[in-house]
Amino acid sequence: RMELSVLRRCGPDAASATHDAALAVLMGRVDGLVASMRSVVAQLRPPALDGGLAVALDWLVAEFTRHTPVPCEVDVDKGLLRLPPEAATMVFRIAQESLNNVRRHAGASRVRLQLREFDRQCELSVADDGNGFDVAAHRPGYGILGMEERARALGGTLSLESTPGRGTTVRLRFPAPPQAA
Numbered sequence: 001r002m003e004l005s006v007l008r009r010c011g012p013d014a015a016s017a018t019h020d021a022a023l024a025v026l027m028g029r030v031d032g033l034v035a036s037m038r039s040v041v042a043q044l045r046p047p048a049l050d051g052g053l054a055v056a057l058d059w060l061v062a063e064f065t066r067h068t069p070v071p072c073e074v075d076v077d078k079g080l081l082r083l084p085p086e087a088a089t090m091v092f093r094i095a096q097e098s099l100n101n102v103r104r105h106a107g108a109s110r111v112r113l114q115l116r117e118f119d120r121q122c123e124l125s126v127a128d129d130g131n132g133f134d135v136a137a138h139r140p141g142y143g144i145l146g147m148e149e150r151a152r153a154l155g156g157t158l159s160l161e162s163t164p165g166r167g168t169t170v171r172l173r174f175p176a177p178p179q180a181a
Contacts, residue, residue: 098126106130
C-alpha cells in the first residue's frame with residue numbers, strides 16, 4: 001500500500017487521469033485485502049479473549065442479548081482462567097456458534113451458558129428453552145461439524161440434547177488442564 005502511495009505521488013504519469021484511476025482501483029483492492037486479513041486474524045483469535053475466557057464469554061453473552069430480545073444468563077467457573085490460549089479460543093468459538101444457532105433456529109425465551117470444572121473435566125453447556133429438534137433425524141450443518149471438530153481438537157466430546165418443543169442443550173466436555181505446580 002505504501003509503495004502504491006509513493007507511485008501515485010512520484011510516477012511519471014502522475015498527472016494522467018487514467019494513471020490516477022488505475023492507482024485508485026489498486027489502492028481500493030489493497031485496502032480490501034488489508035481489511036480481509038485483519039478479519040481473518042480476528043477470527044482466529046478473537047480480541048475479546050485478550051481479557052481472558054470469562055471476560056470473553058461475558059462479552060459474547062452481552063452481544064447476544066444486545067442483538068436479540070432473549071435474556072441469556074452466564075455462569076463461568078473462575079478457576080478456568082488457566083486454560084491455554086488455543087483451548088480458550090476453541091471453547092469461545094463453540095459457545096459463539098451455539099448462541100448463533102439459538103438466535104437463528106431456537107425461538108427461545110431464555111438461554112443459559114455455563115462453563116464448569118469438576119472431576120478433572122471441563123464442561124461448557126449452552127441450554128435454551130426453544131423449539132428443540134429431533135437429534136436423530138437432524139443432519140448437522142457446518143456449524144455443528146465445526147463444533148465437533150473443535151471438541152475433538154480439545155480431546156473432548158460434543159453432545160446435543162434436544163426434544164421437539166422442549167429446548168436444546170449443547171454440551172462440550174474436555175479434560176481440564178493440569179494444575180500449575
